[in-house]
Amino acid sequence: MKPIDPRLVVRIGPARRYILVTAGLGLLTALLVAVQALLIARMLAPVLAPTPLTGDGLGWLGTLVPTSARELSSGLPLLAGVIALRTLTSWLQERLAHRAGAQVISELRSQVVAHAAAMGPRWIASGRGADVVTVVSRGLDDLLPYFVRYLPQLALASTLTPILIVLVLGLDWLSALIVTLTLPLVPIFMILVGLVTRERSEKHLKAMQTLGARTLDLIAGVPTLKALGRERGPAARVRELGEAHRKATMGSLRVAFLSGMVLELLTTLAVAIVAVTMGFRLVEGGIGIETALAVLILAPEVYLPVRNVGTHFHASADGLAAADAAFEILDEPLPAMGGDAPAPDAARGAIVVTGVGIATPDGVREAPSGADVRCSPGTLTAIVGANGSGKSTLLLALAGLLPPTAGRISLETGSAADDAPERDAEVVAQDGALLVDADGWAKQIAWVPQRPDLGPAGRTLSLGQRQRVALDRAFESGRPVLLLDEPTAHLDPDSRDQIVERMRALAASGATVVVATHEPDVVHAADEVLTVESREITEVSA
Template sequence: MKPFDPRLIRYASATRAYIAFLVGLGLLSTASITAQVFLIAYAVEPIFYGNSPTTARLVLALAGVLLARAAVTYVQKSIGHRAALKVIADLRGQVLRHAGDMGERWLSDGHSPKIVTLATRGLDDLEDYFVKFLPELFLTAIAMPALLLVVAILDWPSALLVAACIPLVPLFMILIGKLTARYSAKRLKTMEEQSAQLLDLLAGLPTLKALGREKGPGAHVKTLGDRFASSTLQTLAVAFLSGAALEFLTTLTTALVAVEVGFRMVGGSILLAHGLILIMLTPEILRPLREVGTQFHASANGVAAVDAALTLLTTPLPTHDDGVTAPDLASTPIKFNGVSMFAEGRATVAPAGLTGVVEPGKVTVLRGPSGAGKTTAVSMLLGLLQPSEGTIRIGSIPLENIDRESLWNQITWVPQRPALIPGTVADNLGASPEEAAQAAALTGFSDVVASLPDGWDTRIGSGGVGLSVGQRQRLALTRALVSPRALVVLDEPSAHLDASSETYVSDVVKELRRRGHTVLVIAHRAAMVALADHVIDVRSGTRDISAELAADAARRRAIEAVNRVLDGEADFAIPAALRNGGTR
């Protein structure tokens, strides 16, 4: 676990300005510390010798320095909070975008709960890192050598003594930090497991309740919660241990300098003011390093989250040739040629051998039973999934050679559960009032707008009024009508509407065709199929996975055998790389 990961500057641009700001504050803080110590020493010395004509002026100057130092600390923390929020928002957006670009299959392969945890609670822990830890880290790099140089100028033996004690602090930090890093990683993993369990429970709660088993998983959730609490307490215990060790080392160093300087002051070889400066500067030299050790444990969770986020962002995306711009979908057919999708470890193939053409300016319906792979086919068309077999072409160009952004800029996708953009109803459409009113009348969304407290200006989404799934679908259909994009993909557009409201969907599809849009509809209902210019039947199939299952079983047996050796339960000759933790 690195105290500062250089990749953070690359992926979070707000970090650069904040680091430059920290360097400037470090210089100001170092100057104020030096001035404070000198003013105290020279204000006390005349009082000790009974001659203090300048003490009042020095005390006033000291008050000004203390106020300046307090102002620097205040500015540092306030700016740190703002910088942390900017970086968290920036990283959260990049994590979500990168995870989405990895594709649906990658997310469904156990990564979705990790992304949810990382993008919410995980990155929120980054605030302590920016507000508490990072300023002290840069202050250590600036103030410690500068103040040590001041001590060396005043008295080189004291500087040598402090320099000899300094390596003990990072040594203990490394030893205790390794333990903290392990506990922080364990805590993050436990939180991810807990999130995954809760997400699965929420998704399957209706089924569990119908079967009378809704209380069964409670014991497992409690176990996960206890493990999370235990790992948090372990991290806190190590933090207290670290704080005690660092305080002991800095106190010991200060005491050694004080004793050495005290004897020399008694012998008359060093002036009182210089002796006081040396004694007061010693803890100030070590203070940033001590705070780094203390705050490292407070921000260790944030450091672990940053490492997880940057590891995700450096994960290569599925290959896409960005050199080819997508053809105009208003005049170019889309061809499915023997497209199949396999799921690892499953015999089901959905879709299986999908072949068909989506003609420009026409209405094409994907028809088939549930689980046949209709939505998967659309995901492959959108570039979110790669076919296991077969090809999809836009005109004569293979889909994998097309820049996805240029493709997405021509597609309006209306999923079964459309997302709301936080803002007003009008913001969600992004059209002129006249266009919005005409489209809403056709989709029946005008009735929804009339029922809202502020009409088109009603705020919806995060922090606003929520809409039902059916109302969201009407909003999405209205958005599709006002969109100039050539291809409109409708995933079960009437799934959450009653039979009387299905007429609105039919009118929308007819209007889109009249305007020259290419419409691709996933549909079960006969009314949608009757509107189609062309119907593509989607079917599922099976494949032989006996070889895959045998290979997977052999791999599991090999891992279990190696782990038994590592645990001392068996004695076999295994490679040294595996003994050193290669398997685990």
Template structure:
């Protein structure tokens, strides 16, 4: 399943509960928020009933006996207390709702990212920019759902029935009118829902598609600019923006129309009760006090349901976000093994006839290689042949469709990588992809994170060996870097990542085109760095296109694809 695809018609027709049970079952803050909202709803219902009864009593005394409200201080105090408690309940509900939404979003966001990482590079949950869109703006759709829709839904199941029961005690005829007209509100909600079905899923899919293509475009801008084609993609961006804007405006249009329809319906329903009470008051068939109480309570019957209807678009958006999040979380990650990985300083990794299916066949196809300890292995082949994929299989990040990756210890015992405790294997590997991933912090802290406790002399040595000393001379050791090394150029990030690899004590270093973003002078430093790593007795796996990198290797393995 691809997350960027719009929702299928079958998915759009699937009925969903107003509150997703998975959200309540697996997200503690959402469950606590629901329980707290129910309790606050009961408090508000009690305050509404007390307020109506007190106002009715004060109004009846004023109109029938000319007794001013200040002549009944106990009733005034009761009224003020009910209003104050209700206001406090509403305030607590709103404040806790925002806090609960923030905690729930943070919880789901962390679980999405962590789970997607365990799925591997080709996890069915989707990767890259699409996952970024879901974990940022996509999951934020949950906020209006928890802050707006869920509280109104809980009020509808607490305030509405209690007020209806009170009206039934005071005036059964008004209660009968309310019971007959009340189903009209959910009926119109269903009609509105049928018009908006699938719209939220389509809006979320459009937004994530826009994010994915925009981020891909930004990543490819240097290449487009080098080829002189940076002026073309704005048409694609404009088309994507127009499509997203049309989806958003369509959703807002239905939201405003549904609010207007429900507002008009609730007003007419209250008017029916008011007309009935007015006619009976004129003919003396009803006392004034219960009539006033019923008139105050009648709007409170319809208000929660009306608000639920007006918040319906928040419900669909929130449920769509929850569904997309659990699509990621429901993906089954590859099972981890239990065997500790052997020491890679004396063991070697190998691929045995490994093939991985791709769009056009398999890449790599029947790949065989051995990575012996203390040597440099250059992995070569045409672009798209599956060199990076082969490395991912070798490190247990991806399962092969054919063949297997194995670790052979010093005694010649071979163990399938899938049977190993992957963490014990990855702790012995320093991986440097083409686009380095760096933690935020200063240049010094980023280097020290590769080897805690490194001395100043060691830091200066690796900086000189990788050409990083020029960056340090210009910016200083305390230069603050953003996430993934933001604030320095891509080439400087590459040097910093190389310095981290050299400083790391891991016995295996994997370099994916380490000279891709470096000039000729810095490329010489990288070649010297490879020789230094070999002199230290460390094993190096090198994905290489340039002949100078291949020349420095001890062994060469060629990877090929097959259609």
């Protein structure tokens, strides 16, 4: 797993700006840490020195901090100012991190949702819809720790650590050598821990996606389960999925705590080596007290950003795994939808389906296959057939949401009694492409799917109530074409009769009404009935 996903930088503007700002704040933090360490060394040296100090123990670094800072009256105000600036920098870093994280998550969510919608309802119904819901609802929330905790420490490790090593080298070459030799051990252990963390993060995200998909399926099927008296049946399965999610989460936390302990122990031992070596040299008089204090204060600061990168890596791993899942969705190629030609006026003619066949996503069958029907204004057309024969798919094609694999859909003007050569025809969709403007065509159509989604307002309604509300909206839309998928499937007999009457009334007023149905009452009321069939696709070798 890369420390920075380049796709975040390339595709998401707030992420790119935030990384640049973080690098600048890292440089400022490095300067403040160095000045703070040297100030503390200046002030403590006269107190701990056995004899009065005569020379400048900081060497060429003494130019950063005046020797007058040895006096508390001069050193304390400077130290307070540096601490205040460092606090302000940390506050600014935290504030910008939260803001950038929220913006990136919001923008990435919008892109994923927009892309999923552009993929079409058939792609969503194939099972990917649950993955989209999991990623945008919970998965991308894990990107916030990545921006708030991980990226700032990564910037400090790239700026603060090298600068402080140079400062330690300017004070004492032996201590700089010890730091340089022990520092690579931290990223080595980070890599080892990261390999385990990546596996845990992938399992965690998979558990979330599985639980989310199962939960959404159960919620969608609750009306049917309740009607059959089986609403309590899936409880055991939900408990199993919840337990799997709990174990995955606890596994990630366990790895995080262990990785933090390992890195903490490693850096503590490295600083201890520097301190013990410095102590012996102080006793022998091989180094001055002011130099030793500055090195001892700077040494932990050298390891701190690198250690924190490893500590916070688990927080970023879940976020980057979710971002990777989001970019996998965004990398799905969009179907070719919509052409340059303006959409014809659907109220002026009949929608004619000629030899339309639509391949299933796996390419094994055509459902429907070879469909032929003429849906004229002022008529009610019923589409019937066995389950899986392509009734709903044909409605999607009529709505311009799914171009036919074979055949064509056109709009023909003229009376049905006229001879075909005298009619004007404009092809709407043909051979896998929608040839007219998709938005212009969709604005003329009212489409009600089998399970209409009314948003938050529909969560308190039963499936039958949602269907009635969606049908009322379609009937009152005033659009010339109505496509209704099983509009009476979840209604009582009285409501079913009312819907059939309203469909007949709309057709009588000049609308083109097309209904996919199994209900005999609807078929009996229809002016035209199309029976769709599916067929296996056989490859013909050349």
